[in-house]
Amino acid sequence: MNKLTTIAIDAMGGDFGPPVTINGLAKACSKVGNIHANIYGDEKIIAQHINKYSNLGDNTNIFHTNEVVPMDVKPIDALRKIGKESSMWSSIESVSRGESEAVLSAGNTGALMALSKIILKTVSGIERPAITALWPNPEGDTVVLDLGANVDVSPNQLVQFGIMGYAYAVCVLKKDNPKVAILNIGHEDTKGTEDLKIASEKLSSIFKGDYIGFVEGDDLSLGKSDVIITDGFTGNIALKTAEGMAKLLSHYMSTIFKSSLRGKIGMIVAKNAFLSLKDKMDPRGNNGGFFLGLNGLVIKSHGGADATSFAKAIEFSINLARSNISNKIEDLIGENI
Amino acid sequence: MNKLTTIAIDAMGGDFGPPVTINGLAKACSKVGNIHANIYGDEKIIAQHINKYSNLGDNTNIFHTNEVVPMDVKPIDALRKIGKESSMWSSIESVSRGESEAVLSAGNTGALMALSKIILKTVSGIERPAITALWPNPEGDTVVLDLGANVDVSPNQLVQFGIMGYAYAVCVLKKDNPKVAILNIGHEDTKGTEDLKIASEKLSSIFKGDYIGFVEGDDLSLGKSDVIITDGFTGNIALKTAEGMAKLLSHYMSTIFKSSLRGKIGMIVAKNAFLSLKDKMDPRGNNGGFFLGLNGLVIKSHGGADATSFAKAIEFSINLARSNISNKIEDLIGENI
Numbered sequence: 180m181n182k183l184t185t186i187a188i189d190a191m192g193g194d195f196g197p198p199v200t201i202n203g204l205a206k207a208c209s210k211v212g213n214i215h216a217n218i219y220g221d222e223k224i225i226a227q228h229i230n231k232y233s234n235l236g237d238n239t240n241i242f243h244t245n246e247v248v249p250m251d252v253k254p255i256d257a258l259r260k261i262g263k264e265s266s267m268w269s270s271i272e273s274v275s276r277g278e279s280e281a282v283l284s285a286g287n288t289g290a291l292m293a294l295s296k297i298i299l300k301t302v303s304g305i306e307r308p309a310i311t312a313l314w315p316n317p318e319g320d321t322v323v324l325d326l327g328a329n330v331d332v333s334p335n336q337l338v339q340f341g342i343m344g345y346a347y348a349v350c351v352l353k354k355d356n357p358k359v360a361i362l363n364i365g366h367e368d369t370k371g372t373e374d375l376k377i378a379s380e381k382l383s384s385i386f387k388g389d390y391i392g393f394v395e396g397d398d399l400s401l402g403k404s405d406v407i408i409t410d411g412f413t414g415n416i417a418l419k420t421a422e423g424m425a426k427l428l429s430h431y432m433s434t435i436f437k438s439s440l441r442g443k444i445g446m447i448v449a450k451n452a453f454l455s456l457k458d459k460m461d462p463r464g465n466n467g468g469f470f471l472g473l474n475g476l477v478i479k480s481h482g483g484a485d486a487t488s489f490a491k492a493i494e495f496s497i498n499l500a501r502s503n504i505s506n507k508i509e510d511l512i513g514e515n516i
Numbered sequence: 517m518n519k520l521t522t523i524a525i526d527a528m529g530g531d532f533g534p535p536v537t538i539n540g541l542a543k544a545c546s547k548v549g550n551i552h553a554n555i556y557g558d559e560k561i562i563a564q565h566i567n568k569y570s571n572l573g574d575n576t577n578i579f580h581t582n583e584v585v586p587m588d589v590k591p592i593d594a595l596r597k598i599g600k601e602s603s604m605w606s607s608i609e610s611v612s613r614g615e616s617e618a619v620l621s622a623g624n625t626g627a628l629m630a631l632s633k634i635i636l637k638t639v640s641g642i643e644r645p646a647i648t649a650l651w652p653n654p655e656g657d658t659v660v661l662d663l664g665a666n667v668d669v670s671p672n673q674l675v676q677f678g679i680m681g682y683a684y685a686v687c688v689l690k691k692d693n694p695k696v697a698i699l700n701i702g703h704e705d706t707k708g709t710e711d712l713k714i715a716s717e718k719l720s721s722i723f724k725g726d727y728i729g730f731v732e733g734d735d736l737s738l739g740k741s742d743v744i745i746t747d748g749f750t751g752n753i754a755l756k757t758a759e760g761m762a763k764l765l766s767h768y769m770s771t772i773f774k775s776s777l778r779g780k781i782g783m784i785v786a787k788n789a790f791l792s793l794k795d796k797m798d799p800r801g802n803n804g805g806f807f808l809g810l811n812g813l814v815i816k817s818h819g820g821a822d823a824t825s826f827a828k829a830i831e832f833s834i835n836l837a838r839s840n841i842s843n844k845i846e847d848l849i850g851e852n853i
Contacts, residue, residue, distance in 0.1 A: 253706075315764065316764065317764065317767050327701055330701070330708065330709060331709070362753060364664055364667070364748070364749055364752040364753065369590075371667065371749070372667060372668070372749070395752075395753075395756045396752070396753040396754065396755065396756025396757035396758075396759070396760060397756040397757065397759045397760030397763065398760065399757055399760055400757070400760035400761050400763065400764035401760055401763065401764070409753075411701070412701055412708070412709070412750070413749070413750060413753050415701040415732075415733065416699060416701065416732075416733040416746075416750050416753065416754055417733065417753055417754065417757040418733065419732045419733025419734040420733035420734065420736055420737070420754040420757045420758050420761075421733075421757050421758070421760075421761040422733070422734045423733060423734030423735065423736055423737035423738055423758075424737050424757075424758040424761040424762060424765075425761060425765065426734065426737060426738065427652065427653065427654065427737035427738070428761075428762065428765050428793075428796070430654050431793055431796045432793055435789050435792045435793050435796070436786060436789045436793075438789075439786075439788065439789060441785055441786050441787075441788065441789065442786045442788070442789035444785050444786065445782040445783070445785040445786025445789060445790075446782070446786070448778055448781050448782040448785055449773060449776075449778050449779045449781065449782025449783070449786075450778075451776065451778065451779070452772050452773045452775075452776060452778065452779035452782060453782075455772045456765075456768055456769055456772050456773075459765070459768045459772070
């Protein structure tokens with residue numbers, strides 16, 4: 180049986196707030212046992228929603244906060260103008276005080292990163308935290324980072340991303356010898372920028388045979404490597420490009436099948452297969468990006484997540500909290516940096 | 517009726533050479549009238565293949581060359597070790613001598629770009645040519661450049677890409693007032709690198725209301741702008757990421773529908789719809805990248821193109837040759853640079 184795991188939830192974050200975050204919590208608790216949730220936000224609204232679900236109550240604590248970080252505020256304003264009174268700030272602080280083992284928010288990504296950096300600070304040896312996510316491939320998932328936290332990264336930071344991604348693949352994906360690669364515009368050693376070549380040499384000396392060199396954009400979806408690292412500019416463009424492509428193909432699917440009688444009949448007959456495919460094509464399916472490199476686990480749900488999707492992010496947070504990832508990162512940094 | 521248009525074909529380029537390139541030419545000639553082809557490569561092999569097609573003969577000239585640029589050779593070696601004896605070199609030279617209006621090759625991209633730059637040189641006012649392609653969206657196509665020729669680009673080069681893309685959208689896509697945008701990690705003016713902000717200001721002063729600012733990765737597939745510009749590193753990653761995503765979704769489609777009886781029946785009933793969708797998901801569908809910014813039109817087919825796909829690249833080359841794009845680029849450069 181799993182040990183009791185306590186997570187902090189920023190109940191006010193995301194496009195919908197408590198109706199989605201508390202419903203998501205109820206869904207997660209009915210699937211995963213031994214969760215305790217410290218919930219931050221408007222006490223009255225949160226309590227109303229908690230009362231709707233018979234499996235919530237004793238396993239929750241509500242902590243009232245007066246402010247909400249808006250979805251469109253600049254990180255600097257979230258810090259200066261809203262600051263410590265927000266549900267986001269308080270929920271992160273719960274991790275820094277050791278009261279929760281991870282924090283989950285569907286709020287403003289930039290603000291969540293900025294506040295997390297100030298409250299939790301980066302792990303010793305890591306210059307900057309990275310936004311990390313699992314990228315689906317035919318055999319499972321690839322750990323990809325950075326997806327948007329750092330526009331410019333140095334070779335050393337790329338190496339640090341590699342170490343964090345490796346730790347994630349070992350501790351959470353349970354890979355024995357995960358493969359690590361750098362995203363580039365060709366497989367050859369001669370391709371790409373000088374910074375990538377320097378990072379490549381360093382990673383090769385750290386990971387030896389587990390470092391497989393450069394991979395290309397299509398390898399993100401093809402499972403060529405367990406970990407793929409890149410700067411936050413390129414990673415963000417790649418992630419959103421893939422989302423756009425999935426939307427385009429979903430659009431093609433609807434219009435092509437609805438444009439003929441046989442197509443429509445096929446959709447009725449194979450309804451479940453179409454629903455599974457739509458589910459696979461939904462970027463919210465794999466909900467839960469996480470910020471690697473902080474002294475504490477911070478998980479970011481999509482702002483537009485519904486309750487099912489938010490529940491997945493809660494399960495993901497619990498998994499992360501029950502893994503040994505923070506220690507593994509510290510060990511690897513100690514040995515290699 | 518369209519005027520007679522002469523194109524040069526590097527018959528030896530690509531993974532398959534003459535069996536595909538000559539078959540593709542026959543297919544294109546049966547769809548599009550008034551094509552004359554100057555064909556470069558092994559005279560004997562080419563003649564054998566031409567003899568197979570009743571619609572080829574008078575409309576072709578074969579020019580024998582002794583060498584082939586291998587698909588995996590480095591551009592510098594294509595230049596130094598193989599040089600002027602190759603079918604690639606001779607076919608490009610045919611454009612520089614005014615004997616052909618465009619050149620098409622399915623050969624090594626890096627070598628084709630390197631040889632094209634040396635033989636044709638860039639248009640006055642354009643520092644570097646860009647690899648350009650049409651990116652499908654629900655309403656049509658978006659012109660995207662650079663897709664891999666230039667790893668580092670300056671703000672001025674981005675502006676030049678914007679001008680070339682605009683000319684393409686006007687002359688080939690027949691848009692009256694095409695919208696131009698820069699690929700970035702957010703829509704806000706404050707996002708991204710300093711270079712992008714400088715380029716953004718310059719494009720805004722050139723294109724006024726036709727410049728719509730920054731777009732994100734998903735906007736590539738959503739038709740938000742007629743022209744989207746980026747550096748060759750980011751563009752190449754985005755293009756290949758989209759290809760990988762299409763392959764992954766195609767894989768999901770096969771496995772999900774084949775895993776249940778109802779799914780299999782649905783596939784049989786709606787067979788044509790599935791085939792159309794597969795066709796839409798095939799990156800070779802929109803075959804034909806082109807190099808913008810040279811004194812001459814150079815079109816690059818996918819190396820792995822089959823005859824149908826190569827025929828599309830020929831049609832594309834003919835369209836380009838019949839447009840007024842070269843003059844339009846020169847005019848816009850003259851007015852704005």
